[in-house]
Amino acid sequence: QVQLVESGGGLVQPGGSLRLSCAASGRTFGIYAVGWFRQAPGKEREFVAAIRWTGGSIYYADSMKGRFTISRDNAKNTVYLQMNSLKPEDTAVYYCARSKYSRLSQRGYEYDYWGQGTQVTVSS
Numbered sequence: 589q590v591q592l593v594e595s596g597g598g599l600v601q602p603g604g605s606l607r608l609s610c611a612a613s614g615r616t617f618g619i620y621a622v623g624w625f626r627q628a629p630g631k632e633r634e635f636v637a638a639i640r641w642t643g644g645s646i647y648y649a650d651s652m653k654g655r656f657t658i659s660r661d662n663a664k665n666t667v668y669l670q671m672n673s674l675k676p677e678d679t680a681v682y683y684c685a686r687s688k689y690s691r692l693s694q695r696g697y698e699y700d701y702w703g704q705g706t707q708v709t710v711s712s
Contacts, residue, residue, distance in 0.1 A: 590614045590701045592622075592684050597706030600674055608669040608706060610684030621645075621687035622667045623699055624658060626680035626708075634680075635694035638687065639667060647692035674710045681705040 596608040612619060623638035637648045637658040646658055657670040667684060685699035693699075 590616065590619060590686050592686065592701055592703035594682060594684055594703040594706040597682060597708045599709045599711065601712050602675060602710055604674050604710070605670070605672045606674065606708060608671070608682055608684075608708070610667040610669075610703060612665045612667070612686070616665050619686050620690040621692055622660070623685050623687060623693070624667075624669045624682060625685060625696060625699075626678075626682045627705075628677075628680040631680075633683075633696055635696070636682070637669065638692040638694070640690070640692065645692055647694070649694060671708070674708075676710045679708060679710050681707050 591613045593611045600606050619641045621638055621640045624636040625633050627633040635649050636652050639646050639658045639660055655673050660667045683705045684703045686701040688700050
């Protein structure tokens, strides 16, 4: 099994930045890729970005390009999501998840292990 724990969320003013972390433990050798998703109150879960556990492949949702950056530190078994120029509409619970496959996907059903989520609130 793989355990994923998100951290780094909080309250930030519009235009501010946050860096979320997703720490993996357990059978980390079984990780092909990790994705970030978010879910705002009353809305469906939304794909943010995904990264291969090895190699340089990265995939962003079109709406996230330019403000969000996904990266990883394999030595720390951690994937990061740097979020800049945050807007109130970025307010959501952010989740990381392990992909069941090596390909990068925005489909939530292609991910099996999920973290508990971290709340991001963008408000003045």
